[in-house]
Amino acid sequence: xxxxxxxxxxxxxxxxxxxxxxxxxxxxxxxxxxxxxxxxxxxxxxxxxxxxxxxxxxxxxxxxxxxxxxxxxxxxxxxxxxxxxxxxxxxxxxxxxxxxxx
Amino acid sequence: xxxxxxxxxxxxxxxxxxxxxxxxxxxxxxxxxxxxxxxxxxxxxxxxxxxxxxxxxxxxxxxxxxxxxxxxxxxxxxxxxxxxxxxxxxxxxxxxxxxxxxxxxxxxxxxxxxxxxxxxxxxxxxxxxxxx
Numbered sequence: 001x002x003x004x005x006x007x008x009x010x011x012x013x014x015x016x017x018x019x020x021x022x023x024x025x026x027x028x029x030x031x032x033x034x035x036x037x038x039x040x041x042x043x044x045x046x047x048x049x050x051x052x053x054x055x056x057x058x059x060x061x062x063x064x065x066x067x068x069x070x071x072x073x074x075x076x077x078x079x080x081x082x083x084x085x086x087x088x089x090x091x092x093x094x095x096x097x098x099x100x101x102x
Numbered sequence: 103x104x105x106x107x108x109x110x111x112x113x114x115x116x117x118x119x120x121x122x123x124x125x126x127x128x129x130x131x132x133x134x135x136x137x138x139x140x141x142x143x144x145x146x147x148x149x150x151x152x153x154x155x156x157x158x159x160x161x162x163x164x165x166x167x168x169x170x171x172x173x174x175x176x177x178x179x180x181x182x183x184x185x186x187x188x189x190x191x192x193x194x195x196x197x198x199x200x201x202x203x204x205x206x207x208x209x210x211x212x213x214x215x216x217x218x219x220x221x222x223x224x225x226x227x228x229x230x231x232x233x234x
Contacts, residue, residue: 007121007231033117033233064124065117085128092226093103093134102110102231 003028003095006035007102015101016041022099023057028091030060030083039080040071062088104137105129106220108229112147113162114155116233119148123165125228130173138220139170139177141209144232146184149177149209163206170208178220181211 004023010016016031016038023029031038039061061073063082073080083091092098107126111118129136141148153163170177184205185194191211192203205211221227 005228007118007233033121062121065121085124086132088125089128089132089134092105092228095226098226098228100229100231102229102233 001026001028001095003030003091003098005029005098005100006031006038007033007100009034009037010041011037019099019101023055025055025057027055028058028060028095030062030088030091031066031080032062032088033065036061036066036069036071039066039073039078060087060091103134103225104223105134106138106140106217106224106227107136108140108142108217108227109145109148110143110230111232112144113153115144115147118230118233119145119162119166120160122230123162123169125230126169126175130169136173136175137224138216139166139175140217140220141177141179141183142217143180143183144187146179146187146189149179149184149206150189151204151206167206167208177209178212178216179205179209180217181213184211 004019004027006016006019008015019029059078059080060083061080063084066082107122109119109122113119126136148163148166155161169175189205190200190203191205195203
C-alpha cells in the first residue's frame, strides 16, 4: 500500500489528477500545503469519482495547512478526514512506501 | 522505526521546509528515529548561515539546527546542489577561491550516495517537494 502526498492546488497544477489516476486499490492520499485545496475541488474529482469509490482509497487532509487557509470540509463531495502531524507520521508507517507528488 | 526525510524546497520560497521540519519533530515526538535528513536541490538553502530574518519570524535554519543538535541527527546537504547555489563549508570555499564558507554547524556536505544509503537503510523515506 502506498501513501501519496500531494502539495499543489488542483487549480494550479496537474499533480492531484496524476495522483488520482495512478493510485491503486487500498492506497491512501494525504493533501498537504496548497494541496489541501483539493478537498474543496468537487467538480474536479467527478471524473475520477467512480474509480475512487471502486478502488477504496482513503483520503486525508493535513489539518494545520487546511485551517490556515480558512477552508471547510463541507465544500467537498468526497469524504476527507482531517489529520494532524502526528497522524501523518502514523499514516507513513501504515503504508509500505510514500510517493510524493509535487 | 527509522525515517529518512528528503527536503527539496528552500526556506521562505514556500512551505516545504516548514512542513518537513514539523514532520521531523512529530517523528521524534513519537519515539521514532531519523536515520538522515537529506537536503537536496533548493533544499540546500536551509543549511545557509547567511539566511537573515526579522526577529519575530520563524528562523527555519536555526530550527533545523536545534533539532539536529538536540537529537544528534545526521543532516546531509548534497554537495553538488549546494556549491552551485552558493552554499559551502570552509574547505570547499577555500578550494574554489571563495571568501568564506557559510554552511551552518551541524550540517555536512556529501554526495548523492548518502541518499541511496539512506533509502536502503531506512524503514521509511519521505520526500517533501518544492512548493513552486
